[in-house]
Amino acid sequence: MPKTLFQKVWEAHAVRKLSSGHTQLLVDTHLLHEVTSPQAFGMLRDLNLKVAMPHRTFATVDHIIPTNPGACEPFADPLAQAMMDAIRKNCQDNGIVFFDRATGKQGVIHIIAPEQGITQPGMTIACGDSHTSTHGAFGAISFGIGTTQIRDILATQTMAISPLKVRRVEVNGKLGRGVYAKDVILHIIRTLGVNGGTGYAYEFAGEVLDNMSMEERMTVCNMSIEGGARVGYVNPDETTFAYLKDRPYAPKGAAWDEAVARWKACASDPGCAYDDVVKIDAADIAPTVTWGINPAEGISINENIPDPATAATAEEKAEIEEALAYMKFTPGAPIKGTKIDVAFLGSCTNGRLTDFQEVARHIKGKKVAPGIRALAVPGSQGVAAICRELGLDQVFKDAGFEWRDAGCSMCLAMNPDKLVGDQVSASSSNRNFKGRQGSPTGRTILMSPLMVAAAAIAGHVADAREVFPEANN
Amino acid sequence: MSLAKITQVTGRAVHVPGNDIDTDRIIPARFMKCVSFDGLGQYLFYDVRHTPDDKLTGHPIDKPGHKGATIMLSGANFGCGSSREHAPQAIHKAGFRAIIAENFAEIFFGNSTTLGIPCVNAKHEDIARVAAAIEANPQLEVTVDVERLEVRFGDQKIPVTMRESAREGLVAGRWDAIGELLEAREATAALAAKFPHMAAS
Numbered sequence: 204m205p206k207t208l209f210q211k212v213w214e215a216h217a218v219r220k221l222s223s224g225h226t227q228l229l230v231d232t233h234l235l236h237e238v239t240s241p242q243a244f245g246m247l248r249d250l251n252l253k254v255a256m257p258h259r260t261f262a263t264v265d266h267i268i269p270t271n272p273g274a275c276e277p278f279a280d281p282l283a284q285a286m287m288d289a290i291r292k293n294c295q296d297n298g299i300v301f302f303d304r305a306t307g308k309q310g311v312i313h314i315i316a317p318e319q320g321i322t323q324p325g326m327t328i329a330c331g332d333s334h335t336s337t338h339g340a341f342g343a344i345s346f347g348i349g350t351t352q353i354r355d356i357l358a359t360q361t362m363a364i365s366p367l368k369v370r371r372v373e374v375n376g377k378l379g380r381g382v383y384a385k386d387v388i389l390h391i392i393r394t395l396g397v398n399g400g401t402g403y404a405y406e407f408a409g410e411v412l413d414n415m416s417m418e419e420r421m422t423v424c425n426m427s428i429e430g431g432a433r434v435g436y437v438n439p440d441e442t443t444f445a446y447l448k449d450r451p452y453a454p455k456g457a458a459w460d461e462a463v464a465r466w467k468a469c470a471s472d473p474g475c476a477y478d479d480v481v482k483i484d485a486a487d488i489a490p491t492v493t494w495g496i497n498p499a500e501g502i503s504i505n506e507n508i509p510d511p512a513t514a515a516t517a518e519e520k521a522e523i524e525e526a527l528a529y530m531k532f533t534p535g536a537p538i539k540g541t542k543i544d545v546a547f548l549g550s551c552t553n554g555r556l557t558d559f560q561e562v563a564r565h566i567k568g569k570k571v572a573p574g575i576r577a578l579a580v581p582g583s584q585g586v587a588a589i590c591r592e593l594g595l596d597q598v599f600k601d602a603g604f605e606w607r608d609a610g611c612s613m614c615l616a617m618n619p620d621k622l623v624g625d626q627v628s629a630s631s632s633n634r635n636f637k638g639r640q641g642s643p644t645g646r647t648i649l650m651s652p653l654m655v656a657a658a659a660i661a662g663h664v665a666d667a668r669e670v671f672p673e674a675n676n
Numbered sequence: 677m678s679l680a681k682i683t684q685v686t687g688r689a690v691h692v693p694g695n696d697i698d699t700d701r702i703i704p705a706r707f708m709k710c711v712s713f714d715g716l717g718q719y720l721f722y723d724v725r726h727t728p729d730d731k732l733t734g735h736p737i738d739k740p741g742h743k744g745a746t747i748m749l750s751g752a753n754f755g756c757g758s759s760r761e762h763a764p765q766a767i768h769k770a771g772f773r774a775i776i777a778e779n780f781a782e783i784f785f786g787n788s789t790t791l792g793i794p795c796v797n798a799k800h801e802d803i804a805r806v807a808a809a810i811e812a813n814p815q816l817e818v819t820v821d822v823e824r825l826e827v828r829f830g831d832q833k834i835p836v837t838m839r840e841s842a843r844e845g846l847v848a849g850r851w852d853a854i855g856e857l858l859e860a861r862e863a864t865a866a867l868a869a870k871f872p873h874m875a876a877s
Contacts, residue, residue, distance in 0.1 A: 349761030
């Protein structure tokens with residue numbers, strides 16, 4: 204019987220069925236960061252348990268890391284330093300590879316694991332971070348977990364979990380000029396709803412996904428969870444294999460050929476049954492920006508901010524009112540022209556080399572508008588190093604961006620990079636929740652990296668196709 | 677590992693209205709700068725409970741009549757966003773032992789179940805009925821019956837649903853899976869041996 208990739212990978216990794224009915228699932232790759240793991244190591248010590256497979260466990264520091272260039276330890280924030288010390292010691296004590304800053308390989312966990320070739324097709328991957336769905340871009344089943352489940356995987360390399368249904372989300376046709384992977388996923392979330400994916404794994408497919416680079420596929424899969432889908436994936440293909448070839452942790456020699464054969468076999472079979480299929484026409488996707496307080500509250504750059512007066516239901520009306528009260532936006536006004544204070548380029552959604560290359564290509568010779576704070580935060584030391592080699596850091600600095608060190612930075616502002624008061628941020632990150640970017644009243648507008656750059660230069664939310672008339676996809 | 681059988685939770689309830697209450701709202705990221713979950717209860721819903729100059733805003737959980745409530749009611753997609761277990765930990769440490777909502781985000785639901793917090797789904801209009809009853813009488817005793825999948829309050833009751841594997845784990849006292857997971861060490865090693873990338877090199 205033809206099967207989906209999800210079914211094949213799940214079945215291959217099922218150790219057994221537990222008495223509750225959950226599956227005991229083998230986790231091939233366990234990724235750790237400093238925020239959600241220290242308590243898990245504490246629980247392990249309390250239970251007198253050891254790490255079962257340290258060689259399948261990889262760690263880095265990303266959330267709390269200051270990104271001001273050359274920040275030294277001890278960090279100014281003693282709580283951040285305590286978390287840094289904890290993960291370093293936990294990794295050392297348990298024989299876990301730790302991509303510390305001194306290795307030159309540190310960065311956002313969802314950027315460095317693919318960079319290092321740790322993320323591979325057909326794997327199960329778990330991490331105490333909801334954006335673990337990113338790794339699905341490689342045809343892995345990867346998902347976020349809580350800290351108690353981190354304990355479970357540390358102790359057993361398995362966890363208790365129930366299978367998901369599979370929805371194929373097919374994006375057909377060709378994307379228009381100035382429309383990016385970020386717009387594709389914001390459009391999908393807007394269309395299917397912020398919780399439309401609850402209980403599902405999203406299989407992203409269609410001509411648009413087929414033509415995407417791995418970086419673009421990662422952007423799409425990264426935000427699966429913002430639409431409620433814990434898992435998002437793309438079937439592995441030649442693009443996937445070409446990306447992985449010769450990466451440090453990728454198989455070499457005969458093992459590579461064997462691996463590619465195995466990876467090909469894990470893709471969804473032609474004619475397999477899906478629990479649901481949704482088809483989206485690429486021509487309907489415009490540069491998309493959010494206007495509200497969850498990632499499904501998005502509109503195209505040329506649409507107006509919703510008016511609660513025209514809401515279809517009382518519930519929808521209340522939601523629009525709540526969002527607009529927080530965002531302090533005028534109902535029915537164009538989103539274009541909304542004044543911004545901060546432009547943030549980075550995060551596990553859009554902090555990859557291609558994101559910086561694409562923006563750099565357009566901002567040469569242009570300047571960030573007066574009074575706008577613009578941050579460019581590479582997702583990893585690896586990304587930063589290549590940007591330096593290519594001179595891209597200088598392009599950003601010349602344009603008036605702060606060029607920062609690698610980390611999660613203002614995506615969730617657990618480090619010193621925060622909005623102040625009710626500042627408005629044009630952000631390439633993944634969440635526009637109330638208070639997300641570090642100020643309880645801060646406001647976030649999600650968009651693609653090039654739209655962030657356009658907003659930085661214009662000083663307000665702008666159509667990148669107009670700010671950069673030469674823009675092409 | 678022997679765990680309590682969580683068949684029902686009885687206590688006073690509080691309604692935290694709204695859909696899509698995300699885990700950043702449940703526990704803002706700055707309070708996650710800690711290496712232990714202790715003390716997180718005080719930061720539950722912090723930024724919506726406090727004004728920028730740190731005065732209480734009158735959030736439902738701060739209303740005098742709701743102090744000591746152990747059951748929380750909310751809307752759709754409760755716990756969406758980040759996978760932070762800090763969210764259900766903060767809820768638990770603030771004294772809550774069960775949540776009733778229209779539905780829950782996937783990761784939050786799993787995290788809560790693992791901590792022994794039943795998360796039951798109820799219809800929008802049924803939640804409104806319970807909310808109205810506790811609004812009228814905050815002292816009203818509410819029971820979330822995990823075994824019978826119903827919520828009782830006063831002389832009324834509403835049906836609720838829950839994923840069977842989670843319900844079974846709670847009522848059988850197997851909501852924390854670690855004991856059972858550890859039993860399968862050999863089977864796990866045997867399965868791992870089938871994958872070349874799982875070999876310790």
